[in-house]
Structures are given as structure tokens and as C-alpha cells.
Amino acid sequence: MKNLFYAFLFFFCIQSVQAKDGYDLWLDYSSIKTPAIRSEAESFFSGIYFFGKNPTYNAIQFEMEKAIPIMIGKSPIYATDRINSAKMWLGTREELAQVIGLDQQMEIKNLGDEGYWMGPIEFQGKTYFSIIGNKPIGVLYGVFRLLQEIQREQIDFKEELSDSPKVKIRMLNHWDNLDRTVERGYAGFSIWDWHKLPGYVDPRYIDYARANASIGINAVSLTNVNANAWILRPDFIEKVKVLADIFRPYGIKVYLTARFSAPIELGGLETADPLNSEVAAFWKEKVGMIYKAIPDFGGFVVKANSEGQPGPHEYGRNHAEGANMLADALAPYKGLVIWRAFVYSHEIDEDRHKQANLEFEPLDGKFKENVIIQVKNGAIDFQPREPFHPLFGAVKSTNLGMEFQITQEYLGQATQLVYLGTFWEEVLKSNTYRPKSSSTVAKIIDGTDTGQKLTLMAGVSNIGTDRNWTGHLFGQSNWYAFGRLAWDPYLSSEKIAEEWSELTFGPKLSGIEKIQGIMINSHEAAVNYMTPLGLHHIMGRSHHYGPGPWVEGGRADWTSLYYHRAGSDGIGFDRTSSGSNALNQYAPEIAEVWSDPKKIPEKYLLWFHHLPWDFELKSGNSLWKEITLHYDQGVKSSRSFLQTWQSLENVIDEERFDHVNQLLKIQIKEAEWWRNACLLYFQTFADRPFPSEIEQPEGDLEYYKSLSFPFAPGIKPNW
């Protein structure tokens, strides 16, 4: 008896501990409390009928078997024999038509390969709740949506609901090295266990695929853009094949990063010149070998001639010549080349902001059809806030894709709660004025205003081996938000925060709106205590952890001084016509307004202008005062997040409460560190006192400068 008691206690403890450690992400199904929803769900899930058989339907079954017992306390029951003994129908439009001869009045056809429709279908006097797609993957997406609606306890089974993705390739870019370190990764090691593959299949691979499919992510590039050619060896392709086979039923295609010099490193050639016939033959042979193992392989992601990576420039060739050679090798298999526009060099005497446009605008129209140019959201490098990249809208005949960074390299890494949905929404809603006067970035990347068919949104992954996947629990919200915005770049970040928080903490959690409030305000807070008013690139050298406005020496474009240009005369980077004239790369409507320091949105002020410390802002404050107020406000906001979080102590499970509570305390310290270090440093140029309304920055500038973090995560150690 006693043993039984302990066994029970043990089981109970394991259950409650494991249930809330964050591993289950937003798929943390819970018991449905609303009686009407519960009883209807119970009825539908007691007669599920699949109109066909395929691995994706098996994945649906697997998901239902996970979710339904938790949601309604009973296992799903399948109506395998007769369709009219069923209560819920799942299948494709064609399957349905074949079996029941249903005329397609439902406008499913227009929803494309991945769209879904759900709602009641009347047939021979009976009603069936149905989820229909054009392809099985649409049905899977529909089922995930249904489970989410039930989990959020807001479903009305009588209503019709349909959706389809607006962007074709919705992709995670892992910056994972073959030794399992992750460049700019803050959540442990790479989840790809290359050493144990192909023999050992970590169950995590399936959970990873489930999570991605549940938010519509349909592509993953497995390896670092700073690529290692070994991934293209046959023994590694055998390992990659295992992952591709697991991901396939979930609608996810695998891509790899291709190192441009692989013909030399793997092929023993003396050159990687894209116009050399042996080089082209090398790539054709490689691609053929890959497709033999992985018939639906997605293609290559390439970083070339940037930050020391090899590329076509070594041979006097341009990016189009490099990309097109790979595109030719992939074209017979419908594979793609995703060529990154993150190209700049310190050897070019030109503002880094301008370099990608200078490189790619003249090549407009020269890329093959199966090439997409992947452009970071801003022209410098995933800074806490950046104006949109001027390439969006600048080319007419080139496929452009968006690259966001989910991993928080410049936004607090894994110690800070920074919800990125609001920032990405700001970028996507930015009006580029090209090709139409109403063209937003979203309308360019989903092809609405460009007619582009091959569309892409990529996000640099924040996933690692940490039990909760992303290091910080709220890092999960960024993975989630990325998937949702890639599916529909017009969604509001507030709505996404609502969805994620309800799925993660339960829709009935009292005070859930407080969590949403923290999320919505968190990005602005971080920008305030890191880089307000358009400041940028003033972080610690190399690891990018914490402030480093004093960083100088070495490559100029990797220093802080290059970007903030603070001096006794003022601060900021003049990118108007009197400076680098980067503004000229934007549409005239933007260049005109932003050239005027009185008219430009103040959040971009010092990005484009070098201004005296006494320059007067809209508030009537001087620039110096306004900078100090922003830094101070950032710290205050981060303190308010902790206070709000602590008011939820009794409603959130202990483990997750404590995890976030500890990290928010670190965040406050880091916010104070940013404020103190930056203000003390800038004060040496401004030569003005701190205004009395702010908390006076503490400490000694020399102390902040002396801090070093040789073991900061996310970079390959070089000792």
C-alpha cells in the first residue's frame, strides 16, 4: 500500500514537473473547460473518418491521439467501416468527390495546395464536421487549426473557417555547425545529432516537425550559412535523408547551405569558378546524388562573398553568375537557390548600408527563375530596430525573400524577454512606395505588388537542445510569431501574442492580458535601453552580448564608432545627401521626408542624421536629454515587466513562473547595464549633466569597458 502511494506520488511529480517545463511549446494541450465545446468535441472525435491513406494522415492521427485524451479525457475513435457512421470527415477535395460524389460548391480549389476549409457538410440528412484540403498537407494544417481553436475554447463547430498561406516558402534557417555548436544560438547545442545519425533517431525530430507544421513552417535549412562543405558528402546526405523522411509527412522540405568553394574542398578541383565546366559538373553530380536520396530536396541556401565566405567574386564573376550556375544544377529537380543579399566588405569604401543595393540592383533581371534573393529586414544586420532594407521595392524582376532573425543575437539573447512580433509587423507594414505608392514590404514579399510567384520568408532559428527549445520560455513566442507571419504577413502582432499566450498558458488564465501587455511592450523597451532614436551597432564586440559603444580598432565596419559617430559636435550617421546618401536608395517619397531631421520618424533619427546634442526634438527636449530619457524609460519598462509578472505568481505554474521570474531579474540588470554604460560613454562627448528627472546612471565607465565575456554563448570559441 505504502509502495503504491509512493509510486503514485512519484508518477504525479514526474507528470507535473514534465508537463510545465516548456517542452510542449504551444502544443501543451489541456483539458477543455467550456461544457458545450467539450461535449461537441467529444461527439466529433468519437467518429473520425479519413477519406484516404497516406503518411500525412498518420501524422494527423498521431496528433489527435496526443491531444484528444488530454482535451476531453477520451481517446479518439475512428469510423473505419462506413462513412455515414462517422461524425467527422477528413480528406482532400478529390478524395471526397470520389467517395461521396460531392459537388465542390465549397471554394476549396482556390485555397491552393496548402489551404484548408473546415465546417459542417450536410450529406443524406446528416451533418459531418469536415476538414478538407486540396492536398493532405492542407488537412494537417486544418487539424492543427482545429485543435488550436478548441484549445483556446473559442471554436464554433457550426461556422465555416478557411485559410491558406500567402507566402510559398516559410522557412527556418538553422545556423547549426556540424560539431553541434550553433552560431548565435542561445539554447544549447544543435538538435541535429550528426554523430548518431543516421542510426539513431531522436524523438525530438518528430516534435520539432509537429511544432513547425502546427504554425505552417514548410522548409528548413539545417546548417550554418557560414557553411562547411562536409554536409554535401554522401555520408552526411545519408544522415540528412533520415531527417527529410521524418519531416516529409509534415509538409517540410529540407534545404542545405552550400559552401561555394566545395568543388575545391570536396571535388579536388583547383577552382570554384562558376563559369568553369568542371565546377558546373561537380555541382550537377552533387545535386544528382542528393536528389537520389531525397527526391523532394528543397535546394541550397548560399552566403557568398560576405564576412570571409568564398564566392564568385574570387573569380571576377558576379552574384548572378554564381547563383545561376547552382540554379542550373538544381533546375531539373525543381530545386531552388536561396542566395543571400547580406553582402558587404570592409575593403569597399562605401557605407555598409548601401553595399547590398549597389551589388544587387544592377543584377536585376539576371537571376534564373529558381533563384530567390534572401534579404535581411534591414540593411545593416538584425539590429534591435532597423528601417526596412532599401532592396525591397528597388528591383523589378528578381525574386526577393525576407530574412528575419528569430534568435535574439542583438536583442538580449536568451536572458531577455523580447517579443519580436511587433518589430516584424512594423517592418512588414512599412510603405516602400515602390512599385506602387501603397506597396508595403508585405505586399512585395508575398508577390501582391510584384507578381512574384516564388515567395519566401526565412527566420534564423532560435532552437537548441535546451529542454524548452529556445532558452527563454518567451523565445518560443518568437518562433511561433515567425511561423504565423510567414503564413500571413498581414496578421497583427497583438493577435499573435494573444494566440501564443493562450495556447501556452491556457485561455482561461486570469490575467492573461497582462502577459500579452508585457509582450507587446517588450521590443520598444529593449530598443530604449539598447539603441534608442536610431542608434545602432553599439554592442559588445564579437559575442554581441551587452553594450559596447566604445568598441574600436580592427575592421572599421565591425566597430561601434563607425555607426554612432559621437563627438563633441553631436551624434549619429549622416546618410543624407551631405553624408553617405544611403537615403537615396529609397523611393523619393521616403528620401524626401526622411532627409529632414524634423520630419523623419524619430525612431530612425540617428540612423540617418548626425545632429548636435542641442538639436530640438518634437517633445521640445534637446537630443541629449531625449537620449537619456529613452535609456531611462527602457530600464523602467523592464522593471514594470517584472512587477506585472510577479502579480501572476499564483496563477502560473511554479516552474514556468520561476524560470521567467529569474530571467526578468537578469533583464533588469542588463537594462541598467546598457543604460549606465551607454549614457556614461556618450556623456564624455555631450559634456552635459544628466537631467534630474532620470535615475542617475551609476558606476564607472572604465569598469563597464573592462568587462569581458570570453564564454558568451553563440559564437565558436577561438582559443
Ligand code: BDP
Ligand atoms: C551576423 C552574425 C553572424 C552571421 C551573419 C550572417 O553576427 O554570425 O554569420 O550575421 O547573417 O548578424 O551571415
